[in-house]
Amino acid sequence: MSDNKNSSDTNNxxxxxxxxxxxxxxxxxSQGKNDNRxxxxxxxxxNGYLHIGHAKAICLDFGIAxxxxxxxxxRFDDTNPSKEEIEYINSIKEDIHWLGFDWEDREYYTSDYxxxxxxxxxxLINKGLAYVDDQSAEIxxxxxxxxxxxxVESPYRNRSVEENLELLKRMNxxxxxxGARVLRAKVxxxxxNMHMRDPIIYRIMKVPHHRTGNKWNIYPMYDFAHGQSDxxxxxxxxxxxxxxxxxxxxxxxxxxxxxxxxxxxxxxxFNRLNLTYTVMSKRKLLxxxxxxxxxxxxxxxxxxxxxxxxxxYTALSIRxxxxxxxxxxxxxxxxxxxxEHSVREDLNKKANRVMAVLDPLKVIxxxxxxxxxxxxxxxxxxxxxxxxxxxxxxxxxxxxxxxDFMEDPPRxxxxxxPGREVRLKSAYIxxxxxxxxxxxxxxxxxxxxxxxxxxxxxxxxxxxxKGTLHWVSAKHAFNAEVRLYDRLFNDETPDGHKDKDFIxxxxxxxxxxxxxxxxxxxxxxxxxxxxxQFTRLGYFCVDNKYSKPxxxxxxRTVALRDTWSKIKKK
RNA sequence: UGUCCGAUGGUGUAAUGGUAACACAGCUGGUUUUGGUCCAGCCGUUCAAGGUUCGAAUCCUUGUCGGACAACCA
Numbered sequence: 001m002s003d004n005k006n007s008s009d010t011n012n013x014x015x016x017x018x019x020x021x022x023x024x025x026x027x028x029x030s031q032g033k034n035d036n037r038x039x040x041x042x043x044x045x046x047n048g049y050l051h052i053g054h055a056k057a058i059c060l061d062f063g064i065a066x067x068x069x070x071x072x073x074x075r076f077d078d079t080n081p082s083k084e085e086i087e088y089i090n091s092i093k094e095d096i097h098w099l100g101f102d103w104e105d106r107e108y109y110t111s112d113y114x115x116x117x118x119x120x121x122x123x124l125i126n127k128g129l130a131y132v133d134d135q136s137a138e139i140x141x142x143x144x145x146x147x148x149x150x151x152v153e154s155p156y157r158n159r160s161v162e163e164n165l166e167l168l169k170r171m172n173x174x175x176x177x178x179g180a181r182v183l184r185a186k187v188x189x190x191x192x193n194m195h196m197r198d199p200i201i202y203r204i205m206k207v208p209h210h211r212t213g214n215k216w217n218i219y220p221m222y223d224f225a226h227g228q229s230d231x232x233x234x235x236x237x238x239x240x241x242x243x244x245x246x247x248x249x250x251x252x253x254x255x256x257x258x259x260x261x262x263x264x265x266x267x268x269x270f271n272r273l274n275l276t277y278t279v280m281s282k283r284k285l286l287x288x289x290x291x292x293x294x295x296x297x298x299x300x301x302x303x304x305x306x307x308x309x310x311x312x313y314t315a316l317s318i319r320x321x322x323x324x325x326x327x328x329x330x331x332x333x334x335x336x337x338x339x340e341h342s343v344r345e346d347l348n349k350k351a352n353r354v355m356a357v358l359d360p361l362k363v364i365x366x367x368x369x370x371x372x373x374x375x376x377x378x379x380x381x382x383x384x385x386x387x388x389x390x391x392x393x394x395x396x397x398x399x400x401x402x403x404d405f406m407e408d409p410p411r412x413x414x415x416x417x418p419g420r421e422v423r424l425k426s427a428y429i430x431x432x433x434x435x436x437x438x439x440x441x442x443x444x445x446x447x448x449x450x451x452x453x454x455x456x457x458x459x460x461x462x463x464x465x466k467g468t469l470h471w472v473s474a475k476h477a478f479n480a481e482v483r484l485y486d487r488l489f490n491d492e493t494p495d496g497h498k499d500k501d502f503i504x505x506x507x508x509x510x511x512x513x514x515x516x517x518x519x520x521x522x523x524x525x526x527x528x529x530x531x532x533q534f535t536r537l538g539y540f541c542v543d544n545k546y547s548k549p550x551x552x553x554x555x556r557t558v559a560l561r562d563t564w565s566k567i568k569k570k
Numbered sequence: 571u572g573u574c575c576g577a578u579g580g581u582g583u584a585a586u587g588g589u590a591a592c593a594c595a596g597c598u599g600g601u602u603u604u605g606g607u608c609c610a611g612c613c614g615u616u617c618a619a620g621g622u623u624c625g626a627a628u629c630c631u632u633g634u635c636g637g638a639c640a641a642c643c644a
Contacts, residue, residue, distance in 0.1 A: 017584060017585080019583095045643090047643090083643075146640055147639065147640060148571055148573090149640095151640090178642080179642065191573090192573040194639055219642095222644045226644085243637095243638060245639090246575090271576095324583080324594080326582070328582090328583075330575095330576060330577070330637095331576075331636080331637055335581045337595055338581080338594050382602095383607065415605090425603060426603070427603095465603085466605095467605080468602095468605090535604055536606070537604090560606050561605090561607090562605075562606090567605080
């Protein structure tokens, strides 16, 4: 099964209304801006793994380029060598490809532009638009003012061009300690926009960079690098999240000093992805990893792309989900059930149905000849005729799900109980004649049934019975580990409480490991990443970390919709 | 007491001056050898008040509520 197969879902754009970004772009196109060229970029910082919120940006950046016959660059925003690692770069590239996008040969790094940015800084100094400030971070911060009060100008603001040039050179030579001096743009300390109050554009960091080594002792701030990098790359539309809206005037100010034509990237901000029952900030995800609340960035409970992939989510289901939630300027909270719906929708069409009993209860069919066995045919996927069929071994002793038997069942329980008849899926109708119980513990040990040989599946003889159960032949089943995942948090907005830390809302039952599951023999050869529907239970995927050849470990991606559990609650 | 940005069912989006639509969730019921899938049905006078207009979710004004902004992070 391929994750990246495009279905018609992604191709019905002609009937779909444009989002506000596409509208802006089509306006620009109709006005002939940038010679009708469309060029976007996805600019991650390589300081963590990509999560589903990044996927929203990726789908937009690459999607817009695809839709309008343009290009999308991948650019690593690597301006802070103290936080960034090559491991992250590799995972980011893998995740983008997995989602089904490609940047061809346009893999760029902000560090590629360090020299150009430095030259631009020198240029600003020469124009009297930048200065070296000798004050400490604390003092600079105090002088910045507040959103309602203007800041005050630094005493170093009007140094001579020569002195500024000299000091910048010495900063970069490593002659000063980290934090001793910074380079600031000379904009407006009284601006109502805090970002315009003489922002810091270079700081001293005596840290080797993963690409430039020890060449630099000063590194540009993000705000001094990002907009210009877009400009250097000829980006026409810089799409980013809402919080950068207030940065836009500063980016424009820098480009004003830099540009030599009418061209300038147009920044458009959209809402970030928020999901119920999870957290999305990289800082918080990093905390979950570092403090071992999860097993790593790719823990199947994480909203990271590697986590979702390991959980069994398909790339298409994530893309469809993102398509459904849309892009607006309203800070929305998206219901996780829509993501779950998207993966069920995709897997329903693609995943073969198989027999797996997670909590086994033995059933002995007393009138089935001892030692006899037969192969019963079963359809692989009723939603996909192409999927064909296979056979299932059947014999006198089988396992059913413990929950499918009740000693004293209520009226609406359509499963097995004393004297009741149920169908075994793709096999026979059986009737419960008796059962053995451990009176100490109350545990049901075995159930004794008779089968009706006339009711074999496909024989045409079928009485109406209310329930159909999944099962595996005891003799042919093999034991496997199955991991049931639930939501990582039991609160809708774990990081939305002012007085409580999000860690307090961790769901203690987010992972249940079952070691004694009975699986049909065909599953023995399942390969890493392969996806199935365990009949009546949910969608499961072969774990790519713990599985061994011949000994697959299964992750539950998502349970099937469960009407019975709702009836039970009433 | 600042600047910027928002507000349409429980949730997310659409309607771009002309009958408020779609999806998810929830609730009914039907089909079913998965209590799955599928099918049918139910669930909103668009934050408020004024204005413009034959006509306003849409345009204007004022207000209310929410978010962002004061890292040598990105």
